[in-house]
Amino acid sequence: MQKPPVLLDREATIDAAVAGVEEAAALDAKLIVFPEAYVPGYPTWIWRLRPGGDMALSGEIHAQLRQNAVNIEAGGLDRLCKAARSHGATVVCGMTEIDGRFSGTTLYNTVVTIGADGAILNRHRKLMPTNPERMVWGQGDATGLRVVDTPVGRIGTLICWESYMPLARYALYAQNIDIYVAPTWDCGDAWLASMRHIAREGGCWVVSLATAMQGSDIPASFPGRDQLFKPDDWVCDGDAVIVEPSGKPSAGPMHREKGILYGAIDIEKARRARRSLDVSGHYARPDIFRLEVNRSPLTPVDFK
Secondary structure, eight states, rough: OOOOOTOOOHHHHHHHHHHHHHHHHHTTTTTEEEEETTBBBGGGGGGGGGTTSSSSHHHHHHHHHHHHOOOOTTTTTTTHHHHHHHHEEEEEEEEEOTTTTTOOOOEEEEEEEEEETTTTTEEOOOOOOOOOGGGGGOOOGGGOEEEETTTTTEEOOOOGGGGGGHHHHHHTTTTOOOOEEEEOOSSSSSHHHHHHHHHHTTTTTEEEOEEEGGGGOOOTSTTTTTOHHHHHHHTEEEEEEEETTTEEEEEEEEEEEOHHHHHHHOOHHHOOOOOOOTTTTOOTTTTTTOOOOSSSOOOOOOOO
């Protein structure tokens, strides 16, 4: 679903996410995916504020982002989990997550996979925020670099330009992945080409989408809205797409449409695609190449 969130409003955006689950489930969708940082909206202002410029404005916006970030440990996703359970759907959702366990302040770019029973199956924090994103989000660890079983297939997630990290991709390929989900803020022909490459390289389905949003979708309460956004400008084009394991798009891209892209996924196609090219199986050379992934939680303190 690439409809706009209510930027900097966690509860209103979760309302929109729950409504999106209900709308998609009414058409029998069993896998429902939301974009990168959907709750409470991707921090697109970081690409518009000049570095070292209006520090007061950037500080106020960041404070509101922190106040509306999701605290998973405190039940911040309970309503979305309930919606997934009520409709028997697997939900993948991006968000800005606040560290509720240690500092209570650091934010992470996080994507969670919620099972059809409402349980959180995986939480992945973006390993490397890109360019000005590093002023917003901390670096995640590899505890969520996992592929998990769901009723619709084995799902793994990487966020936006993590898909340009070959070793991160390989770590997912090596876990018998069926569906590679890439919530993003990127769009356009170059991104679509990357998604097609990944589908063919990994022999898996790829689902990718950003938020389709115009300046007019920014709430009036957003600090400095008129300074940063013009109503008719497309802030992001969306470009939701579903790509077959052959590399051929089977649905989308859905360009500049604030809606939901629907498509059918046949998991058997992924498994058949790897007959001739299995990059983590018969096409690998473990006698020459070796990848080690440290999944240990990288916590700031250990209390004995």
